[in-house]
Amino acid sequence: MSLPRWLQALRPLWLEFWLPLPLLGIIFWLGGNVVTSQVLSRPYSTVSKLQADAQQEVQLSVTVLVIKAEIEKNKGLTSVEVKTADPELKTLEFEFPVTEVSQVEARIAQKLGLSREDTKKLVRYQLKN
Known part of the structure; x- marks a missing residue:
């Protein structure tokens, strides 16, 4: 199977490898944005709340x-x-x-x-x- 002439000219420059890379980068960037927005828009609840005004009791073991x-x-x-x-x-x-x-x-x-x-x-x- 013979390749088109313009593709045969690109073969020594490795452009057939380098040309799809920007397309792959754009796909990863868009996919990352979708995943990030899904994760950040998900509701979450805190199990324990910070109580700054409560005094903590500490047990010490000293001689x-x-x-x-x-x-x-x-x-x-x-x-x-x-x-x-x-x-x-x-x-x-x-x-x-x-x-x-x-x-x-x-x-x-x-x-x-x-x-x-x-x-x-x-x-x-x-x-x-």
Whole structure:
């Protein structure tokens, strides 16, 4: 089967290979646009919403060395400083709106995940008026 004369002239220039490439590029470009518009126009729903105003509760597992509690009766607050053995987290600070020793110990034990007995052994109190 013989090729037309103009096609035979193009054969040494590899134009029979290069001429269909722009056509293939246009087909891929149009196909990509169709797929992109289909994907972007599809409705979606978010499962979990970001809650920036909610405070997160974090559980820490640290070795507590000493707990220093400063009870300020006139302000009705107790400032607590916890020294730990962790090199990255050396101190923790809490402030509780209670001044009774038993309530302070209960709050510290709850925050640190300690027993009440362990908290009583580690805590040192300072009263301020």
